[in-house]
Amino acid sequence: MRFQSKVVLITGAAGGLGEASTRRFASEGANLILTDLDQEKVETLAAKCRAEYGSTVLTSAGDVSEETVVNGLVQAGLEAFGRIDILFNNAGINPTGNVVDTPLAVWDLTMKVNLRSAFLMTSRVIPSMIEAGGGVIVNTASIASFKASTNEAAYSVSKAALLQLTKVTARDFADLNIRVNAVCPGILENFMADRKVISSEEMMAERRARVREIVPFKREGRYEEIANLVAFLACDESSYVTGAAFTADGGLTV
Ligand SMILES: NC(=O)c1ccc[n+]([C@@H]2O[C@H](COP(=O)([O-])OP(=O)(O)OC[C@H]3O[C@@H](n4cnc5c(N)ncnc54)[C@H](O)[C@@H]3O)[C@@H](O)[C@H]2O)c1
Known part of the structure; x- marks a missing residue:
């Protein structure tokens, strides 16, 4: 029970990695603050955590790239639990396109959701961590943070910047007992971009064949496998x- 009585705030909680990580934290005793754009899904997940793990859960639905939403969320979390021990910045979007065909609005939205949200959450949570004597932040970056991904210009740039946000924050707050790290997943079982373009079993089979060809493990990653890494980085084992x-990434970038 590595997270007994710890307070964990998770953004993008209703998505694939958000839910797997929520379950990992909940199963090890954490109190949860779950937030997502999708209110129904986040409420359903919270109900499952209460029923299956006996978790205490605060939920909130909203856009974590908006300052007022983040301020309200952090305030509500601190009022409910008194502190936030672990922040998991995980909300993200994955539009496709190169620099020519990416509309400016899509570029801006990608930076806003994938980068500004993490900046806002981090800057609003850290003061309470300092007051509490320390804390841990985990950011969901990507292999696209360091390896240029074809036809994912805005996504790759946003995730590269998120990795640098991870590093500068780690440096600036290391002496205040705040650790900041990033997980960089490769291709996961339900790859975000694919949900928009894969519409048939045949296309899914083609995609699986492609994954077998390029990934040394010859399979996609499972959300639970990434959640295990998130938990490792969030707990004292990674002190x-x-x-x-x-x-x-199953060896994809080796
Ligand atoms: N799936 C992959 O293959 C993969 C690979 C590398 C990195 N990642 C990263 O992992 C993270 C989670 O991805 P996933 O596969 O679980 O995707 P997902 O789409 O299942 O989950 C993302 C969640 O974020 C929420 N969200 C989006 N914009 C938001 C906003 N502005 N405010 C609040 N919530 C918002 C969505 O509602 C969704 O529930 C993302 O940051 C993604 O970039 C995913």
């Missing part, structure tokens, strides 16, 4: 780790 990017 000497900060500013690091942990890749989990």
Whole structure:
């Protein structure tokens, strides 16, 4: 029970990695603050955590790239639990396009959701962590943070910047007992971009064949496998780790 009585705030909680990580934290005793754009899904997940793990859960639906939403969320979390021990910045979007065909609005939205939200959450949560004597932040970056991904210009740039946000924050707050690290997943079982373009079993089979060809493990990653890494970075087992990017991609970038 590595997270007994710890307070964990998770953004993008209703998505694939958000739910797997929520379950990992809940199963090890955490109190949860769950937030997502999708209110229904986040409420359903919270109800499951209460029923299955006996978790205490605060939920909130909203856009975590908006300052007022983040301020309200952090305030509500602190009022409910008194502190936030672990912040998991995980909300993200994955539009496709190169620099020519990416509309400016899509570029701006990607930076807003994938980067500004993490900046806002981090800057609003850290003061309470300092007051409490420390804390841990985990950011969901991507292998696209360091390897240019074809036809994902805005996404790759936003995730590269998120990795740098991880590092500068780790440096600036290391002496205040705040650790900041990033997980960098490769291709996961339900790849975000694919949900928009894969509409048939045949296309899914083609995609699986492609994954077998390019990924040394010959399969996609499972959300639970990334959630295990998130939990490792969030708990005391990684007490000497900060500013690091942990890749989990089945060998894709080796
Ligand atoms: N799925 C992959 O293959 C993959 C690979 C590398 C990195 N990632 C990263 O992992 C994270 C989670 O991805 P996923 O696969 O679980 O995707 P997902 O789409 O299942 O989950 C993302 C969640 O974020 C929420 N969200 C989006 N914009 C938001 C906003 N402005 N405010 C609040 N919530 C918002 C969505 O509602 C959704 O529930 C993302 O940051 C993504 O970039 C995913």
